[in-house]
Amino acid sequence: MKREHAAILSALDAAGGKIIERWIDETEVKEAGARRAMDAEANGIVEALRQALAAQADPASFRGPEWSDLRHVLESLSGSRAARGQSAADTSLFILALKKPLFTALQQDLGADPASLIEAIWATTTLVDQIAQYTVSTFQQAREDIIKRQQEELLELSTPVIKLWEGVLAVPMIGVLDSNRTQIVMETLLQKIAETESGLAIIDITGVPTVDTLVAQHLLKTVSAIRLMGADCIISGIRPQIAQTIVHLGIDLQGITTKATLADALSMALQKNGWRITREG
Incomplete structure (x- = not known):
């Protein structure tokens, strides 16, 4: 495992709960029900990300089998948010909001080693961007599937016998x-x-x-x-x-x-x- 990926895994292992809490705070959502839903989504993503890094999965091959659990979590998130009528932009911003809490955790761990901190921050940026990009693409597919299904239902309703x-x-x-x-x-x-x-x-x-x-x-x-x-x-x-x-x-x-x-x-x-x-x- 690369040093910067090991640093991300160490931060998730040491402060996973705090990272999730700060992540949800970054979204500036106040409503209790929405925060509980986000907490469940964030926990699923962080756990799948931690397992992938622990298995020494390479972020450069995000479509590989090592990342399948995380991809499934992201697909489920995209599908549920599309069904609730949320936008792809809001979903992407939710994923990208993970960066700052991770940066803070990495800074606390690697503050005395600026070179390692920069490497870890760059690796985090690349990884979270990949997660956000995959989420947007699956969100668009989920939205298209919903629209197609609705069109088929409307066709059936518009041609009654x-x-x-x-x-x-x-x-x-x-x-x-x-x-x-x-x-x-x-x-x-x-x-x-x-x-x-x-x-x-x-x-x-x-x-x-x-x-x-x-x-x-x-x-x-x-x-x-x-x-x-x-x-x-x-x-x-x-x-x-x-x-x-x-x-x-x-x-x-x-x-x-x-x-x-x-x-x-x-x-x-x-x-x-x-x-x-x-x-x-």
Whole structure:
């Protein structure tokens, strides 16, 4: 083990609790609950750092197996803070706040040897910077994972399959229709058709702002999949602007029943299923 790394380990062994206390004080957080959470985070980081240095892990190979425990602690910290809505900057500043308490501990141990103190301070700076950099990168990945999961959940929520009548399902489409959303709609709708044994599905595109060739292809694929399940399909929400666009683009919707409104589509679906609705009185 290098002399400067041994000095850091010695400081952690001798004054680990005091270093953690000063570390949290450096963040200037006063709220008791937040300080307890930081104390748990700081203890985990200091213990994993101490174990890595005791195993003579080289900070130059921070991605190596010797640092795996510390990396796992940092990943957990990043994930929990990202889930709580904290920022990458705040998380990085929390890690960097470890420097001053370590510098103070090293100064107390090596104050009589300026050369060794400078080496230890430089090694501490390099090591803490690496920890902070890794924390930021894992934080960004955790945030991206959360955003991706939320987008998927929003997609599922924005494409509900509604049972309008016995044997009649409807999917109201709102917003842009892309490949990912089409796949979710198709999977959800086909699953619902199989579960309810419905014979007719209505795809309502009233909330779709524009229909181009790509959107039309997505709709045709969905209709084809529905027919393969033995069900029929009606597309509703064909507004005048959309009808003109479809004609201008030369999109062939022949063989597919279309209606201007969802009410018209439901009326046709009921007729196809042999239902007649009359007004009482």
